[in-house]
Amino acid sequence: MMNKVLFKKPKNELETSSRFNRKTNPAIPQELCRSCPSCKNMSFRSDLEKNYHICSKCGYHFRINARQRLNMIYDIGSFIEHNQNLTSVNRLDFPGYTEKLEQATLFSHEKEGVITGVCKISGFDVCIFVMESSFMMGSMGQVVGEKITQLFEYATKHHLPVLGFTVSGGARMQEGMLALMQMAKTSGGVKRHSDAGNLYIAVLTDPTTGGVTASFAMEADIILSEPEALIAFAGPRVIEQTLRQRLPKGFQKSEFLFEKGFIDRIVPRNLHKETLSNLLTLHLAPKGGETHGSL
Amino acid sequence: MEAYKRVALARKKTRPTGLDYIENLFTNFIELHGDRCFGDDPAMITGLGFLLDMPVTIIAQERGKNTKSRVKRNFGSSHPEGYRKALRQMKLAEKFNRPIVCIIDTSGAFCGIGAEERGQGHAIAQNLMEMMALKVPIVSIIIGEGGSGGALALGVADEVWMLENAIYSVISPEGCASILWKDSSKTKEAANCLKLTAQDLLELEVVDKIISENHRDFKLVYKELKINLYKTFKKRKVLPKEELTQLRYERFRKFGAIEEKELID
Numbered sequence: 045m046m047n048k049v050l051f052k053k054p055k056n057e058l059e060t061s062s063r064f065n066r067k068t069n070p071a072i073p074q075e076l077c078r079s080c081p082s083c084k085n086m087s088f089r090s091d092l093e094k095n096y097h098i099c100s101k102c103g104y105h106f107r108i109n110a111r112q113r114l115n116m117i118y119d120i121g122s123f124i125e126h127n128q129n130l131t132s133v134n135r136l137d138f139p140g141y142t143e144k145l146e147q148a149t150l151f152s153h154e155k156e157g158v159i160t161g162v163c164k165i166s167g168f169d170v171c172i173f174v175m176e177s178s179f180m181m182g183s184m185g186q187v188v189g190e191k192i193t194q195l196f197e198y199a200t201k202h203h204l205p206v207l208g209f210t211v212s213g214g215a216r217m218q219e220g221m222l223a224l225m226q227m228a229k230t231s232g233g234v235k236r237h238s239d240a241g242n243l244y245i246a247v248l249t250d251p252t253t254g255g256v257t258a259s260f261a262m263e264a265d266i267i268l269s270e271p272e273a274l275i276a277f278a279g280p281r282v283i284e285q286t287l288r289q290r291l292p293k294g295f296q297k298s299e300f301l302f303e304k305g306f307i308d309r310i311v312p313r314n315l316h317k318e319t320l321s322n323l324l325t326l327h328l329a330p331k332g333g334e335t336h337g338s339l
Numbered sequence: 340m341e342a343y344k345r346v347a348l349a350r351k352k353t354r355p356t357g358l359d360y361i362e363n364l365f366t367n368f369i370e371l372h373g374d375r376c377f378g379d380d381p382a383m384i385t386g387l388g389f390l391l392d393m394p395v396t397i398i399a400q401e402r403g404k405n406t407k408s409r410v411k412r413n414f415g416s417s418h419p420e421g422y423r424k425a426l427r428q429m430k431l432a433e434k435f436n437r438p439i440v441c442i443i444d445t446s447g448a449f450c451g452i453g454a455e456e457r458g459q460g461h462a463i464a465q466n467l468m469e470m471m472a473l474k475v476p477i478v479s480i481i482i483g484e485g486g487s488g489g490a491l492a493l494g495v496a497d498e499v500w501m502l503e504n505a506i507y508s509v510i511s512p513e514g515c516a517s518i519l520w521k522d523s524s525k526t527k528e529a530a531n532c533l534k535l536t537a538q539d540l541l542e543l544e545v546v547d548k549i550i551s552e553n554h555r556d557f558k559l560v561y562k563e564l565k566i567n568l569y570k571t572f573k574k575r576k577v578l579p580k581e582e583l584t585q586l587r588y589e590r591f592r593k594f595g596a597i598e599e600k601e602l603i604d
């Protein structure tokens with residue numbers, strides 16, 4: 045990944061200038077230390093990286109991008125990306141959308157709001173998708189819907205499990221009803237994968253809301269989540285505006301959803317790979333008790 | 340016609356509601372209640388009736404006709420138990436091989452503490468997934484407002500029809516204006532941009548048919564609907580189950596499909 049960035053020729057001036065700006069862009073801090081938004085503890089960036097971007101004092105999970113997350117999960121060198129060049133078009137001529145897409149590409153260094161592909165996790169072949177929050181808040185438009193649906197179709201065809209990390213503001217309103225249709229489309233992909241007897245594990249991360257919560261995020265066989273992630277259909281601000289009242293503390297956090305029975309387990313980021321490996325082993329290892337051997 | 344005019348028409352208080360459609364399209368209607376988990380949602384009416392001589396399952400969102408009934412119906416915004424009730428009835432429709440008619444009219448799934456606690460997102464997601472595989476014909480009709488996921492949760496159908504003055508949108512024009520432009524006075528502009536009218540959506544193939552309201556008597560609209568529903572179900576009922584669900588999958592699969600697929604095999 046790093047090599048790619050270093051050696052890829054810039055395609056246009058905008059891209060060049062963005063890479064130059066990267067040093068000064070506050071969204072990608074380059075300083076040595078970062079302060080924890082939760083407990084204000086200062087950590088060295090190098091220490092944070094070693095600790096899965098979790099605050100060593102209070103356990104706060106810093107937001108990370110999709111590539112960082114992928115790197116934490118797959119077996120070294122095993123990831124093959126699918127559809128990496130798919131980009132969105134402004135089919136409805138929605139004002140400002142074309143510019144927003146360009147900005148999102150520059151800001152996130154990704155072409156769209158989800159990365160999909162195949163990889164190995166502890167030796168098991170897995171189809172994986174990871175949503176990217178810095179690309180228009182991981183919103184789902186036609187490309188996100190298409191990449192995820194194609195991944196489920198590929199997984200169904202090859203009898204592979206799907207592992208998905210969600211982070212999303214919901215359906216992308218600049219694509220109008222074509223974005224909403226992606227909820228049905230991805231759900232169809234999940235359903236066929238499921239009916240063919242394949243495993244789908246979702247890991248919900250902060251924040252997962254709207255049309256993604258109301259489709260493939262909540263359709264997994266096993267739903268895990270990071271601690272204290274916001275997981276909602278309607279975001280807290282929308283509810284506060286509708287009800288004109290403050291919401292209780294911890295409302296719509298993963299611990300709240302866990303208590304209500306919508307999440308199987310809350311798993312801190314440093315235990316993701318271990319937990320996923322165990323779940324994959326339990327589903328995919330040669331099944332015991334099926335031969336006539338003695339105990 | 341300007342998009343926002345349609346929005347106003349779609350939301351007009353005197354516009355016929357789900358109950359009017361039930362009364363005029365079906366005979367022997369019997370309402371069946373409850374999701375068997377939590378409660379009964381009055382914003383979602385489910386039951387059985389005859390479409391001419393054909394027994395069908397009817398799922399209808401109901402926003403109410405006067406202040407009292409609007410409050411009772413929660414203005415047509417369902418809680419998770421509404422969607423779960425709908426799914427329960429749809430599964431029974433599959434068991435007894437009855438076609439399903441969904442009548443959509445909601446500003447959206449309800450946004451509130453109880454709705455979130457009981458898994459609004461989960462309930463909608465289950466409907467999307469299960470409707471995709473139901474082995475009986477489904478037709479969804481948007482009669483007024485089709486508000487985002489709360490409408491789509493009844494909208495995964497073989498055919499989706501829309502009344503001429505109905506709207507169907509990913510977000511309300513008000514919400515779009517305030518989120519994107521932080522300016523609620525831009526609602527009309529947002530309504531135009533969102534492409535939420537029946538005509539726009541027919542062009543985008545999100546809906547398959549527009550039901551004309553250009554009659555002096557709304558009874559003629561019901562009559563047209565009744566005949567169209569009957570013909571469509573008759574045609575689809577004879578399809579092999581696999582073909583029926585395959586066609587439904589493809590109907591939704593086509594949105595944003597990439598023609599030049601990369602070689603990933």
Ligand SMILES: [Zn+2]
Nearest residue numbers: 080083099102
């Ligand atoms: Zn901390």
